[in-house]
Amino acid sequence: MEPPFALAIQDAAILAQRRIGVLVDRRGVVQEVFVGDAADLPLPRTVSRRCGPGRLCGERLVFVDLSGRGHTPGDLERLRLLSLDASVAVLAGQAGRMPLVEVAHLLPENTEGRFFEVLKKTHPGQVPVRFDETVRTIEAQMRRDAAALMRRAKDAAILVLPVFDRARDVEWELLELEALCRTAGLAVVASVVQKRPAPDARFLIGRGKVREVAMLGLYRGADLLVFGAPLTPSQQRSVAKETGLRVIDRNQLILDIFARHAHTVEGRMEVELAQLRYNLPRLSEKDDSMSRLTGGIGALGPGETKLEMERRRARDRIHMLEERLLAIAADRAERxxxxxxxxxxxxxxxxxxxxxxxxxxxxxxxxxxxxxxxxxxxxxxxxxxxxxxxxxxxxxxxxxxxxxxxxxxxxxxxxxxxxxxxxxxxxxxxxxxxxxxxxxxxxxxxxxxxxxxxxxxxxxxxxxxx
Incomplete structure (x- = not known):
């Protein structure tokens, strides 16, 4: 880090009495500037949380700590959740005087169970010049771990089993979920169980457990979460957004297995029908293109949105499959x-x-x-x-x-x-x-x-x- 930059961002934060953060890419180019309050900095939503197994996001967050104490647990959690290359705290002192800085970076999975390392506070000009090599070493280790998993299966998955009834046999449910994953060709790299009195309306499990799972995904090279309980469409989207991972539940996993093993015409139609019924309420406004009007000459009104068209086509396909299956059932009844x-x-x-x-x-x-x-x-x-x-x-x-x-x-x-x-x-x-x-x-x-x-x-x- 260049000392003049550290001095400038410190003086600006002291003058505003607010935390100031800057996202910098690996070329040293400033990507975005964030301004928070005296104690907190808003989460940079533009940061790419996941870039595939064995990858960090390629950006570093430099921010001013007005207290001068260094990284808080919240700062380190942000480093982990966003898969940042590094987090650099500029420790505010007296305006016009060069501040110290504190650098924190992630660690590959290790026997000590440490998620990150916080370097000793130092002068901005004495931050390790070859920090890029540290990042490359971390990513190389993560890629090796991920490659070892991918040789055994097409996807690496983390199992998440919420338990709301303490009378349930958790061990059996977990073993069965693992067997379903093996049948689907998934490699189970970790299992997380959370016992709660009631499901969380947004995530099904607690927000803290969601963040823990996101971190496990980073270190184990996983790109898929498999929930052992049904997720509502909104819960599925919320967990995916919070973790940056693909998310499915047990029902979707069973549907996938059925799709793989369906060899007869009737079997394939039954599975397609089940998938359409499952996915229909999960069709949502995924991007801007879904809200563009697709009406044309001769259409009454503005026409349908792309989302409405997809839903109508799904309903039409469901009706057609139901009619065909009724005919097959009639033949079977005759036999x-x-x-x-x-x-x-x-x-x-x-x-x-x-x-x-x-x-x-x-x-x-x-x-x-x-x-x-x-x-x-x-x-x-x-x-x-x-x-x-x-x-x-x-x-x-x-x-x-x-x-x-x-x-x-x-x-x-x-x-x-x-x-x-x-x-x-x-x-x-x-x-x-x-x-x-x-x-x-x-x-x-x-x-x-x-x-x-x-x-x-x-x-x-x-x-x-x-």
Missing amino acids: RRRRMKQEVPMVALVGYTNAGKSTIFNALTGADVLVEEKLFATLSPTVRRLQASNDVVLCDTVGFIRDLPEELRGAFGATVEEVSSASLLILVADASDEHLCEQVASTRRILGELDLLDKPMVLALNKADL
């Missing part, structure tokens, strides 16, 4: 009617996702339904005759999961139809899972919500490698 006319009893395999239903189905019918150690590997019901008896058919169904998203209940329509016509249900459960009882209880609860508990049911504990 069931023929089976019932022939008095062929059907046994349906039901249970929690990844319990081994498809493995049992293949063994009993000789079919080759996809079997994977992943959640929701099966998304469409399959019906085959038993190898041991042609007088009975067996149905493999979509696995259930606790707190089934409302948007996905339609995707289980085919399963509900087949199960409702079954003469017997075999509830398959993984005997090796330590949360066996919870999974069986969740399956029975979902069957009850779907009015399917009146069927005769047999519990089958599945374990292939005894």
Whole structure:
């Protein structure tokens, strides 16, 4: 830092009795000037908080501290949240006399758990000349950490699990959320749990926890937050804006898994329908282009905004998919009617996702339904005759999961139809899972919500490698 600059900004702040801050890029060019009050400086909203894994924002904040004491916890938090190259506090003394400066910068992830380093107060002319090398070293370490993660998965994610009911099994919910992430091809780099008496209206979790998560994202090279509880559209936007990270919730994650595993025409349409229903209320004014009028010659009034057009197209697509799925359901109902006319009893395999239903189905019918150690590997019901008896058919169904998203209940329509016509249900459960009882209880609860508990049911504990 040039001493004349430090002297000039100090004298201006003393004269105004206000904090003055200046954003400077790596070339030394002033980008913006901010003026606060005597104790605080407004958050520079123009700073790019995230530039990808392993990157700092490329700007340094120089500000005057009228107290002369140096960086406050709030100043250091701003350094962390904005991923600044550095924060330089000019310690105001007497007007006209050269002030001291205090430099703080971030640190790569380390065993000591330190987020930043505050250098010793010094004369402006004695600030390390090769500070750029320090920044490059920090970024290089962050990139190495991020690259190690990206070799294992396409995205690095941080799990955020809000807990509002202390009776819930947090460990099970966290393990299940991690399994969903693995199925979706995500690398989980950190997990954050917050127990609260009630959800925060703006962020779902507390603002302090949001900032903690943002810092974890910087140090772990994560670019995605996965919430274990449903987010409203406004909460999703607020968290994304506050952290600079992409944000999805558990429902959106399950929808993504369904989209990956949907191979039949019906399955793909069910998933698209669920995604449209989920995303429709999340369409918002994202940028200026969304508010430009797109009416033309012959249009009555000013026409529709781009946002209104997107919403109308989504509603039209939803209506079209619903019509097509009704036609497919009618064909399926006709096949069931023929089976019932022939008095062929059907046994349906039901249970929690990844319990081994498809493995049992293949063994009993000789079919080759996809079997994977992943959640929701099966998304469409399959019906085959038993190898041991042609007088009975067996149905493999979509696995259930606790707190089934409302948007996905339609995707289980085919399963509900087949199960409702079954003469017997075999509830398959993984005997090796330590949360066996919870999974069986969740399956029975979902069957009850779907009015399917009146069927005769047999519990089958599945374990292939005894």
